[in-house]
Amino acid sequence: MRAHEAGALHGDIGNRGPAWLRTPVDVNALVPALWPRHVTRAADGALAVAGLSVRDIADRFGTPVYVLDEDDLRSRCRDFRAAFPTEDVYYAGKAFLCRAVVRAIAEEGLFLDVCTGGELVTALSAGMPPERIGFHGNNKSVAELARAVDAGVGRIIVDSFDEIDRLTALARERGVRPRVLVRVTVGVEAHTHEFIATAHEDQKFGFSLAGGAAAAAAFRILDEGVLELRGLHSHIGSQIFDTSGFEVSARRVLALQAQIRDARGVELPELDLGGGFGIAYTTQDDPAAPADLAKRLRKIVDAECAAEQLVVPHLSIEPGRAIVGPAVFTLYEVGTVKDVDGIRTYVSVDGGMSDNIRTALYDASYSATLASRASAAEPMLARVVGKHCESGDVVVKDEFLPADVQPGDLVAVPGTGAYCRSMASNYNHVPRPPVVAVRDGQARLIVRRETEDDLLALDVG
Known part of the structure; x- marks a missing residue:
């Protein structure tokens, strides 16, 4: 939506709509x-990533295809590492995880968060040092916890009293002392979609601060003495641009830290403020560097620690989207262009909600551009939609594309x-697309395309 000009609102074509619909746009910009960072429009009009034309990528790997600018990913890792040189930066693997990405973030000096056994085995199989792994999740099974403990992961973020009991039993059996953080639900209403806001009281994650569960969890761990309580953890949501939520969260978590100090004489040495830092999906978004x-985060923590007379704990953060989100674009082929009675033009592509569910799930906004050529045609307001049997199968709700966009x-x-x-899913039995990494003009497959044989291999009936 509005990849070429500032402003992005819904409206109709012509004089009935807002002014930006009548403003000329450069559909090639x-x-x-x-x-x-390494995407350009080449002299022939096609997009290129790190010098490689998207037409070559489509010819070799097919479409849809996720295209990763590897040097962009690595540079964003370095940006966070440079910005937080004395803190721990955990890449949030749930954003996107494969072995190539694990190796890249490890080589760039980042830590890694995982939240399931599958993510953990991916990280370990790629050679991520287990002591640099943190394990999240609101319902970790005994088997998942055992795997984490046996691997020697650096920390486990406990999320329930049941989990504390399970982990304590495992630690006693094995004679080990896993390091843990208590996830605190701080009651902050993050300015984001309700499905990705994670710190309000009425949701599944963490221990309630207001209800006293967070303090009770910390006291139980300290009193039993089996697990090593390293600190507290808070995560307020995703796609957040305003740091005021982090300020409220830090104030409340550090007040709990002071309560624990006063009650048990222990100053916890670590504090994790989570992630959720927003990125630019459209020109309406203005993420912070x-x-x-x-x-901003250091200023917040320093001020709150001074107010509570606490030693400033060792900080960690968990960017995922902010590192990998901007480093990837999805390449589609147009199959159908349909004008619906002058109301709207639908541009149908060969993917959709099975490779990007966020528009349907979160009402997320995206941008798009004609990638295989430049065009001198007039801009038209289009909706980019997928091939699935759902009217809500929308990839980009509103975008200016050239009026001569056509199949192919x-x-x-x-x-x-x-x-x-x-x-991504196999909705309508559509195989999931591959992921291709491009660096120095060379493309390599890092996650292969699923095939129909893959789909049938699971069908044993």
């Missing part, structure tokens, strides 16, 4: 904030690195 985030054209949607492949 790219807004740098929305695209991986990592250096700005670091400055390639369309690219930026900002699809986070949660698109991770949440």
Whole structure:
């Protein structure tokens, strides 16, 4: 939506709509904030990533395909590492995880968060040092906890009293002392979609601060002395641009830290403020640079620790989307262009909600551009939709595309690195797309395309 000009609102074509619909746009221009850092429009009009044409990518790997600008990913890792040099930066693997990404973030000096046994085995199989892994999740099984303990993961973020009991029993059996953080639900209403706001009281994650469960969890761990309580954890949601929520969260978590000190004489040495830092999906979004985030978060923590007379704990953060989201775009082929009685033009592509559920699930907004060529045609307001049997199968709700877009054209949607492949499905028995990493003009397959044989292999009836 509005990849080429500022402003993005819903409306109708013509004089009935808002002014931006009647403003000329350059459908060939790219807004740098929305695209991986090494994407350009080449002299022949096609997009290129790190010097490699998207037409070559489509010819070799087919479409749809997720295209990862590997140097962009690595540079964003370095940006966070430079901005938080004395803190621990955990890449949130749930955004997108594969062995190539694990190796990249490890080589760039980041830690890694996982939240299931499957993510953990992926991390270990890629050679991530277990002491640099944190294990999240609201319902970790005994088997998952056992695998984490046996592997020697660096920390486990406990999320319930049942989990504390399970982990305590495992630790006693094995004669080990796992390091844990208590996840605290701080009651902050983050300015984001309700499904990705995680710190209000009425939801499944963490221990309630207001109800006293968070303090009770910390006291239980300290009193039993089996697990090593390292600190507290808070995560207020995702796609957040306003740091005021982090300020409230830090104040409340550090007040609990002071309560624990006063009641048990223990100052916990660590504090994790979570992640959820927003990225630019459209020109309406204005994310902060990592250096700005670091400055604001340190100021918040320093002020709250001074107010509570606490030693400033060792901080950690958990960016996922902010690292991988902008580093990837999805490349589609147009199959059908349909004008619906002059109301709207629908541009149908060969993917959809099975490779990007976020538009349907969260009402998320995306941008798009004609990728295989430039065009001198007039801009038209289009809706990019998928091939699935759902009227809600929308990829990009509103975007200016050239009026001569036609079947066989390639369309690219930026900002699809986070949660698109991770949440992909086989709806309508559509195989999931591959992930291709491009670096120095060379492409390599890092996650292969699913095939119909893959689908049938699971069907044993």
